[in-house]
Amino acid sequence: MNSCIKITKNDLILGMEVDFLLIGQGLAGTVLSHRLIQDGHSVHLIDDGDPNSSSKIAAGLYNPVTGRNLVKTWLADILFEEIERFYHEMERLLDKDLVHSLGIYRPFVSYEEQNEWVAKSADPQFNAFIKQVFTQSRNKGVKDPFGGVLLKSTGYINTLELVNGYSEWLRERNLLTKAVLSEKDLVQTKDGNWQFKEILAKKIVFTNGIQARNNTFFNWIPFIPVKGEILTVKQDYYSSEIINRGVFRIDMGEGIGKVGSTYNNSEVNLCPTDAGKKEILDKLEQLIEKEVIAIKDHQVGIRPGIRDRKPVLGKHPSKDNVYLFGGFGAKGVSLVPYLSKQMVKLMVCGEEPHKEVNINRFFKYI
Structure with a gap:
């Protein structure tokens, strides 16, 4: 004690x-x-x-660079020293595979964004989390005509x-x-x-x-409850990275991907919606070249947000x-x-x- x-x-x-x-x-x-x-x-x-x-329900992503404007997460340098160390400890305690260390690839939407990330890659605040900046398309199956940034110290936890x-x-x-x-x-x-x-x-x-x-x-x-919807889809597509632009796509193997998520604080319930499904599929279509063959699951969770x-x-x-x-x-x-x-x-x-x-x-x- x-x-x-x-x-x-x-x-x-x-x-x-x-x-x-x-x-x-x-x-x-x-x-x-x-x-x-x-x-x-x-x-x-x-x-x-x-x-x-x-x-x-959560996808369990951990990513040091987030948001619409791609800024470094609050306290990222401290938080990300702790994440994998802690969850690996829980793996040993429970004898389960929980930690999936995967790079996150984010396609650029313009040359301006490309140039911005070339500059960030030389910034000590960011370069610890940047594996590589690509100035041309490099990911077969991903719509990335301007290239993209591959982030490191990223992945997901099977929550x-x-x-x-x-x-x-x-x-x-x-x-x-x-x-x-x-x-x-x-x-x-x-x-x-x-x-x-x-x-x-x-x-x-x-x-x-x-x-x-x-x-x-x-x-x-x-508290502000936020409804989030996630789809599990079948596609003729495989990636060893998480693809993230508008939505994330986590490859679960055998052509199965987990894709999400929506952000809705006006209609907070546990009912899957056609609008949520359409939003996710529309954004996935802008990200991945392969069509969705089937929707295997449609899940809903309520995030505990704060004002x-x-x-x-x-x-x-x-x-x-x-x-x-x-x-x-x-x-x-x-x-x-x-x-x-x-x-x-x-x-x-x-x-x-x-x-x-x-x-x-x-x-x-x-």
């Missing part, structure tokens, strides 16, 4: 006492609980087992395998309860601990994505021992490994996280 935790003994005798009770076992709950266990703390997780959670594999690992150790949590099931004891049925926890952490907005603890956080597009880490301003770790949006795979370390430092030793992700930026909304 870390010496900087001050623990008071509760006078209730219950079936299980833990240091941390985590609500939600998606990507955030998986990674944070593993960090806590590594640090010597006892944990238990509650999860509703939703098969449509964003962590299970479905990660979350499901870790769920089994937790169950084998009696560390996971499958349940739909009702807020009335959480009772605070007189010394500030939290009780959920037979479990007594010193601290609770909401790691349940967009569902965190449905409780009175954190309903003041400006300012940064995650939220922190302690509730007035409730004792209540924390939030969420709002990772489409970049959870990249952000969670590093920010989970900051979250542990906050909960264990009181060290505040980066101001850009600190929950205190939203206290004015309470």
